[in-house]
Amino acid sequence: MLTEVPAYGVGGTVLIVGAVWLLRRFALKSAALRSTLWRVALLTLWLLPAAVLVRGLLPVEPVTIHLPIAAPTAAETPPPPGTPQSGAGVPRAPAGSPMAAASRPGTNLLGALPLLWAAGSLVGLQLILRDLASGRRTVKRATALGEGPLFGVVTALTQRLGLIRVPRVAQSPDATMPAVFGMARPVLLVPAGFGLASPGAEAVLAHELAHIRRHDFLVQLAARITLALLWWHPAAWLV
Ligand SMILES: [Zn+2]
Secondary structure (H helix, E strand, O other), X not given: OOOHHHHXXXXXXXXXXXXXXXXXXXXXXXXXXXXXXXXXXXXXXHHHHHHHHHHHHOOOOXXXXXXXXXXXXXXXXXXXXXXXXXXXXOOOOOOOOHHHHHHHHHHHHHHHHHHHHHHHHHHXXXXXXXXXXXXXXXXXXXXXXXXXXHHHHHHHHHHHHOOOOOOXXXXXXXXXXXXXXXXXXXXXXXXXXXXOOOOOHHHHHHHHHHHHHOOHHHHHHHXXXXXXXXXXXXXHHOO
C-alpha cells in the first residue's frame, strides 16, 4: 500500500543512518571509510523518496485511506436533485453542532502539511544560498597566494595525492582555519597568519587537499540540500 512506503521507509532509514552515525562517531578511525559510509547514509535517505516515486508511478489498485475525520459529513453533502428542501427527509446536523465542528480541525491540519513542508524547505534552501554567497564574498576578498613557498608545498602535495589540478590558494582575514570552497574550481583558503611555520602546516594542507580529492564540498552541499528538502526526517539531521 502506498501509504506504508513512507512509514516503513522513515523507520528503516532512521535505523540505517543511525547505525552509520554511531559507527562514524565511535568505531571508525579511517577518514576514507568514514567518508564512504557517510555517502551511503546520504544515498539511503534518497531511497525513501525514490521508492515512493517509483511506487506512485506503478499502476496500483485504488487505495482507500480510512481517515476517521476526512470524509464529508451528511451536513456537507448536497442533497440529490429533486429532494424536497423542507427538512422533513434526512436528519442533518445543525451547522454549529459539535459533530459539524469536529470535522474541521483535522482536515485543515492534514491539508496544511504540504505547505508546512514547503515552507521549511524554502527556509533551508535560503540558508544554503546565503552561506554560498557569503563564501563567495570571502573568496573574492581573499589575497591569492601566487608562486610563494606555501603554494610550492601545495603543488608538491597535489602531485603526491594524485590530484589532477593544483587548486588556487588564497589567504583570507575572514577564515578562522584552513578550508576549501568551491566545486569546479576549488580554492584552498588559509587564515591571515597561516604559513609554513604554523604547527602541522603541511598535514593541515594535505588534509584540505584530501577534501578536494574526495569532492567533499559537493557531498556536503548535497547533504545540506537533503536536510532542506527532508527536514522533517529524523535521519536527515544525522548526515
Ligand atoms: Zn576536514
